[in-house]
Amino acid sequence: MIPWAGSTTTPNLRGVNLVRTYGDGTARRAALRDVSVDLFPGQIVLLMGPSGSGKSTLLAILSGLLEPDTGQVLADDDGTLRDVWAMTDQEREAYRRRHTGFIFQGYNLFPALTARQQLEIVLKWGEGADSADARRRADEMLDRLGLEKNKNKKPAQLSGGEKQRVAIGRALVKNPSFMFADEPTSALDWENGQKVIELLRDAAHQRGASVLCVSHDHRILPFVDVYYHLEDGHLERRPLPTD
Numbered sequence: 471m472i473p474w475a476g477s478t479t480t481p482n483l484r485g486v487n488l489v490r491t492y493g494d495g496t497a498r499r500a501a502l503r504d505v506s507v508d509l510f511p512g513q514i515v516l517l518m519g520p521s522g523s524g525k526s527t528l529l530a531i532l533s534g535l536l537e538p539d540t541g542q543v544l545a546d547d548d549g550t551l552r553d554v555w556a557m558t559d560q561e562r563e564a565y566r567r568r569h570t571g572f573i574f575q576g577y578n579l580f581p582a583l584t585a586r587q588q589l590e591i592v593l594k595w596g597e598g599a600d601s602a603d604a605r606r607r608a609d610e611m612l613d614r615l616g617l618e619k620n621k622n623k624k625p626a627q628l629s630g631g632e633k634q635r636v637a638i639g640r641a642l643v644k645n646p647s648f649m650f651a652d653e654p655t656s657a658l659d660w661e662n663g664q665k666v667i668e669l670l671r672d673a674a675h676q677r678g679a680s681v682l683c684v685s686h687d688h689r690i691l692p693f694v695d696v697y698y699h700l701e702d703g704h705l706e707r708r709p710l711p712t713d
């Protein structure tokens with residue numbers, strides 16, 4: 471594959487002054503306090519921070535799944551920066567389907583579908599791919615993830631690590647512009663964890679996707695371009711160990 475050769479000087483996703491609180495009255499607590507962040511095409515970004523520091527909240531807001539109390543999410547939608555949270559629900563859904571891939575902590579697989587069908591359905595619904603094309607691309611992705619022997623298994627027949635890889639394949643198979651991954655390697659041994667991180671890095675470096683990955687795993691650091699630390703609702707860019 472020819473490496474992606476685009477510019478990384480213009481962000482394609484901007485979170486601007488994001489604030490998000492949960493609860494009411496005395497139970498009210500801030501998960502994000504005025505967080506701003508720019509993501510660039512072709513970059514893989516790691517987001518770390520203690521448990522409960524707001525990482526999943528930030529991922530959900532930037533991906534259009536959770537509305538911020540205040541602030542904006544500006545995302546490149548076919549050449550125009552648009553405020554994701556100013557879109558109608560239908561527009562946002564269409565934008566998310568077309569441009570974003572999300573790897574959830576809990577996998578979110580359909581219990582009744584086989585591994586192969588989980589990927590095929592995304593291609594058929596999201597892109598209108600025909601059955602033969604969807605089958606070919608789903609199989610290719612499952613092979614890359616070492617799931618050749620598991621294509622016809624449903625989630626209940628798969629181990630935690632296998633389910634996680636199916637969820638990763640489902641997010642990557644449609645080649646999204648934005649990839650959001652919440653602890654993508656948590657259920658994997660390092661051999662498989664490294665495969666997954668390499669796939670995410672390839673999505674950025676080979677195809678120009680913006681990849682934002684939440685993880686506690688320091689072994690991921692050498693694979694990323696940018697590293698942020700979130701603590702107590704505040705975001706700080708940190709140097710990479712090799713900087």
Ligand SMILES: Nc1ncnc2c1ncn2[C@@H]1O[C@H](COP(=O)(O)OP(=O)(O)OP(=O)(O)O)[C@@H](O)[C@H]1O
Nearest residue numbers: 492493500501519520521522523524525526527528
């Ligand atoms: N739906 C909710 N209702 C109330 N509080 C919430 C909700 N979701 C998250 N929180 C709280 O907001 C804070 C940030 O949560 P979040 O899940 O974003 O953190 P995190 O950094 O992803 O944590 P972890 O690493 O444990 O997954 C935490 O204090 C959490 O308890």
